[in-house]
Amino acid sequence: MSVCSIEDIAENTTAPFWFQLYVMRDRDFINRLIDRAKAAKCSALVLTMDLQILGQRHKDIKNGLSTPPKFTPYSIWQMMQHPLWCARMLGTKRHTFRNIVGHVGRVHDLASLSAWTASQFDPTLNWADVKWIKERFGGPVIVKGVLDADDAQAAIDNGADAIVVSNHGGRQLDGAPSTIRVLPEIVDKVGHKTEVYLDSGIRMGQDVIKALAYGAKATFIGRPMLYGLGAGGEAGVTRVLEIIRKELDTTMALCGERDILNVGLHNIYSNDMPPRNAPKARI
Numbered sequence: 001m002s003v004c005s006i007e008d009i010a011e012n013t014t015a016p017f018w019f020q021l022y023v024m025r026d027r028d029f030i031n032r033l034i035d036r037a038k039a040a041k042c043s044a045l046v047l048t049m050d051l052q053i054l055g056q057r058h059k060d061i062k063n064g065l066s067t068p069p070k071f072t073p074y075s076i077w078q079m080m081q082h083p084l085w086c087a088r089m090l091g092t093k094r095h096t097f098r099n100i101v102g103h104v105g106r107v108h109d110l111a112s113l114s115a116w117t118a119s120q121f122d123p124t125l126n127w128a129d130v131k132w133i134k135e136r137f138g139g140p141v142i143v144k145g146v147l148d149a150d151d152a153q154a155a156i157d158n159g160a161d162a163i164v165v166s167n168h169g170g171r172q173l174d175g176a177p178s179t180i181r182v183l184p185e186i187v188d189k190v191g192h193k194t195e196v197y198l199d200s201g202i203r204m205g206q207d208v209i210k211a212l213a214y215g216a217k218a219t220f221i222g223r224p225m226l227y228g229l230g231a232g233g234e235a236g237v238t239r240v241l242e243i244i245r246k247e248l249d250t251t252m253a254l255c256g257e258r259d260i261l262n263v264g265l266h267n268i269y270s271n272d273m274p275p276r277n278a279p280k281a282r283i
């Protein structure tokens with residue numbers, strides 16, 4: 001779900017980029033989407049496995065988030081206070097979800113898009129889907145949304161090339177464990193066969209170093225990037241990355257580490273984690 005299409009991204013970057021795929025009931029559409037990702041030379045597909053149904057998002061219910069946006073007295077008041085922002089938004093080229101609109105017969109605008117999407121998440125999603133998606137795409141498939149070591153194993157048995165330990169930023173199952181909590185058992189189970197990444201809750205450089213110490217190969221951010229974007233546009237996103245990088249650098253220095261590849265379990269103090277002289281994490 002994004003305002004930029006796969007093709008928009010391919011046109012505007014020379015860097016390798018990934019495409020995140022939800023499996024929807026309309027398999028013809030999904031097949032076409034995978035083919036488009038392939039044609040646009042996406043270097044990997046990220047298959048989200050934790051949104052076979054939409055979670056109960058209490059904040060969204062409370063704040064009335066909807067597509068298309070509803071105009072309430074409060075939102076109109078906010079827009080009146082930010083006329084320049086509104087003018088800039090109206091001047092942008094992309095006002096809809098361009099991977100879908102124009103590619104599905106029944107979807108012409110935001111209202112029909114919203115109804116279509118809500119009816120499309122596929123509760124029958126299962127591990128066998130990893131296999132056919134990988135076959136169709138023909139490149140690396142990264143399975144996102146894993147919180148359990150046996151699930152990580154199942155993903156790999158069905159062809160996943162890497163795993164993202166994720167609880168969807170806490171937006172799906174309220175009460176699901178934190179990703180840093182489950183990372184060690186997942187790395188233990190599959191870290192010697194595949195790359196394990198982590199997201200959900202990364203807010204500062206220290207969070208990154210903890211995940212790397214427990215064996216993640218990389219971490220991703222969701223909301224911090226959006227906060228930067230909201231506050232300062234493109235420069236704001238760059239600033240967020242700079243802040244996290246600086247915090248990571250400072251933390252490494254204070255831990256006595258000069259090379260990120262040397263970060264490991266010996267950097268962690270914890271009562272319920274392996275002892276400090278345990279072998280270094282596989283990073």
Ligand SMILES: Cc1cc2nc3c(=O)[nH]c(=O)nc-3n(C[C@H](O)[C@H](O)[C@H](O)COP(=O)(O)O)c2cc1C
Nearest residue numbers: 001020048166168169199200201202221222223224
């Ligand atoms: C506004 C918003 C939209 C998101 N959309 C998707 C999505 O379309 N597909 C997906 O796999 N995850 C989606 N996510 C989840 C992120 O990919 C990521 O797992 C999560 O935001 C990481 O947690 P963090 O926000 O705490 O960094 C979304 C998250 C947010 C905040």
